[in-house]
Amino acid sequence: MAVIDQDYMDMIKYRWCSCGSKLPKHALYDGHGIFLTYACEKCEKKKLSGYRSDIMDRYECDEPIDSD
């Protein structure tokens, strides 16, 4: 049986960010409008740093994407 703790229930109820900041989360999208993740203003930069630095830009170059 899964135990659902009160903090988690509050997070759902108030739509708080999962980082524990108790700030409202919002969806982040890349340059194509593709959903990435949820973040609040406190952890937004940190979460985006886990993605390619150019992900928020439109892909306008025709260079092959490095596979490594």
Ligand SMILES: [Zn+2]
């Ligand atoms: Zn957050």
